[in-house]
Amino acid sequence: MPSVFDAWETLVTGDARAVAGVRDLVENSWRRCLKTGVDPAGREAPLVCSEDRLGLRRERAEDLRGAAAPVMGDARAFLAETGTMMVLADPDGVVLDVEGDGRTRDRGEVIRLMPGADWTETASGTNAIGTALALGAPVQIHAVEHFCAGIKQWTCSAAVIRDPVDRTALGVLDISGLSGAHNAHCLALAVTAAGRIEGRIAKRDLNLRARLIEAVLSEERWPMDRLVVFDHRGRPVRIGDRARRLLKEMALDPARTGTGGAALPDWLKIEAAEPVFDAARRIGAVCVVPQGRPHLPGGARARDLTPPPICERPADPFDEVIGDSPPMIKAKATARRLAGVEVPVLLTGPTGTGKEVFARAIHRASAMGQGAFVAVNCGALARDLLATELFGYAEGAFTGARKGGMAGKFEAAHDGTLFLDEIGEMPAELQAHLLRVLEQGAVVRVGEAHERPVRVRLIAATHRDLPAEVAAGRFRADLYFRIAVTAITLPPLAERGPDIARLACHFAASAARRHGLVRHPPADEALARLATHDWPGNVRELRNVIEQATILTLADRIEAADLPATIGAGHVLRPQPAETAVSLDEAEVQAILAAATETGWNLAATARRLGIAKSTLYEKLRRHGIRRPGG
Numbered sequence: 001m002p003s004v005f006d007a008w009e010t011l012v013t014g015d016a017r018a019v020a021g022v023r024d025l026v027e028n029s030w031r032r033c034l035k036t037g038v039d040p041a042g043r044e045a046p047l048v049c050s051e052d053r054l055g056l057r058r059e060r061a062e063d064l065r066g067a068a069a070p071v072m073g074d075a076r077a078f079l080a081e082t083g084t085m086m087v088l089a090d091p092d093g094v095v096l097d098v099e100g101d102g103r104t105r106d107r108g109e110v111i112r113l114m115p116g117a118d119w120t121e122t123a124s125g126t127n128a129i130g131t132a133l134a135l136g137a138p139v140q141i142h143a144v145e146h147f148c149a150g151i152k153q154w155t156c157s158a159a160v161i162r163d164p165v166d167r168t169a170l171g172v173l174d175i176s177g178l179s180g181a182h183n184a185h186c187l188a189l190a191v192t193a194a195g196r197i198e199g200r201i202a203k204r205d206l207n208l209r210a211r212l213i214e215a216v217l218s219e220e221r222w223p224m225d226r227l228v229v230f231d232h233r234g235r236p237v238r239i240g241d242r243a244r245r246l247l248k249e250m251a252l253d254p255a256r257t258g259t260g261g262a263a264l265p266d267w268l269k270i271e272a273a274e275p276v277f278d279a280a281r282r283i284g285a286v287c288v289v290p291q292g293r294p295h296l297p298g299g300a301r302a303r304d305l306t307p308p309p310i311c312e313r314p315a316d317p318f319d320e321v322i323g324d325s326p327p328m329i330k331a332k333a334t335a336r337r338l339a340g341v342e343v344p345v346l347l348t349g350p351t352g353t354g355k356e357v358f359a360r361a362i363h364r365a366s367a368m369g370q371g372a373f374v375a376v377n378c379g380a381l382a383r384d385l386l387a388t389e390l391f392g393y394a395e396g397a398f399t400g401a402r403k404g405g406m407a408g409k410f411e412a413a414h415d416g417t418l419f420l421d422e423i424g425e426m427p428a429e430l431q432a433h434l435l436r437v438l439e440q441g442a443v444v445r446v447g448e449a450h451e452r453p454v455r456v457r458l459i460a461a462t463h464r465d466l467p468a469e470v471a472a473g474r475f476r477a478d479l480y481f482r483i484a485v486t487a488i489t490l491p492p493l494a495e496r497g498p499d500i501a502r503l504a505c506h507f508a509a510s511a512a513r514r515h516g517l518v519r520h521p522p523a524d525e526a527l528a529r530l531a532t533h534d535w536p537g538n539v540r541e542l543r544n545v546i547e548q549a550t551i552l553t554l555a556d557r558i559e560a561a562d563l564p565a566t567i568g569a570g571h572v573l574r575p576q577p578a579e580t581a582v583s584l585d586e587a588e589v590q591a592i593l594a595a596a597t598e599t600g601w602n603l604a605a606t607a608r609r610l611g612i613a614k615s616t617l618y619e620k621l622r623r624h625g626i627r628r629p630g631g
Ligand SMILES: Nc1ncnc2c1ncn2[C@@H]1O[C@H](COP(=O)(O)OP(=O)(O)OP(=O)(O)O)[C@@H](O)[C@H]1O
Pocket: 219, 220, 320, 321, 322, 323, 349, 350, 351, 352, 353, 354, 355, 356, 357, 358, 421, 461, 463, 539, 540, 543
């Protein structure tokens, strides 16, 4: 009976006869290798990733690596004892990480069983990683069963790691060793380890999904019933009732949204959806199903639909920006003027002061208002990802690049507005790239040479002091002058006096509406306490406090006792007996007078004690006509 080696020789020397004594799965794999022209004399896998590219791949496989790391760590003792190594590869068969016996890993490097190498069948012939991916099943490949001559001393076992929900391949876990070291348990261990990794991914996904839904529910500008929420892998996880009905009427299958089906309208594809962040991490995305288009025009395909507006348009886009304290009146007036001229706008101000709210209002009030509003958080993505996100990439720009390449956000915002949040965090090389795009009005995708014209209105935002960043050499002066043609500075919430109560009433009403609760406006005493808080997290913090209190309160309105103890702590007004309850303005006057008396009318100390800026205190003194006794 011929040996497996004889059979391999028969096949690779061009004898088409059936080979005897070889497992079917191996023979089939060899035939695939011959067909795709794999070199049977090959001695090693090709290295397909430079350090940079490997970094990018690892980032893209962050979830997989995070889930695999502890499992691979647990196997360390077994691997050392048995003289084997464990290999984690991505779904393209490229090795991301290795763990295990040092000497085996050194020997592995000789055949390039190491990070950055491509172990698909088409690159490296029959092998456990590539063949498991090709078959979609766990596989052990013994010594001479490998297709390439240089690998025939190894025995490898691998299992595919799958997405817990849709079972697509997320990667491969492999255990390899020189044939003498490898034993029958390795395949069982590979299957168990892959299962444990899947379990960890499932747990993490559930957690992320809960955070995603929480983040989406707390965002009030989205019409929940027409919303499709995608998770971080682009799968729809929540579809509003009306969205479901509208999609059905458009003959679109809700279950296929976000997965990039060619027949989907562009606005329903994951690339066009608006990202949702949690602590700077993109945890999902949403898109709004347009209404008023119950049927596709006769014969038209779904993709012919035009993009929907992100939400209903109020008559005046600035009506959505709540606040008429003097600094807000000024900021809104400037924004309104700038909306009518096509110049870049820079929005500055501490976090949570409403920079994005202003950016959206400027966009809607502008000539580009019918176009897309595309927001990118420059601080939330690593350098390489930010480059491809903004400028797009060409087909083949890197291994794993999508077929046909991908348009970046600049192209997505064509004839609309691109909102670059946290622009101060943009790395220096990208600043140069951005400047070129702005100057030439054209974008060049990463890995491509030709320009694609884009007409985009740029609005940038930062909480940093950009002139200081320029002086420190961290931000390019030429880019600064280009984007800061006109700037609007949003003041901290604590300096907006009466806006605090207005915003609180607005957030309380909208939270009650969204949660289906009946609530009256917050009690005066609660508003007074809110007015004396510092609000380091600004409007966002206020919104969260009100949202929480609206849900938690047992009464039909938010009372002071429903607020967290930290709100207004230290500056709390003395509680008023019910019969002498005061209005918000009176309470403010009382608080100012009390603090001023306690500090002997030292206004800096009074402002500190009240937790407001000195300029706000002056404004309040003027507004209430308060003067120092005898002054
Ligand atoms: N004037 C306002 N009227 C109504 N809602 C507001 C206003 N300002 C802020 N908000 C709400 O507060 C939250 C934070 O606002 P936004 O994201 O625009 O702040 P930001 O300054 O862009 O924050 P960051 O710098 O952290 O990105 C949002 O939910 C927004 O809807």
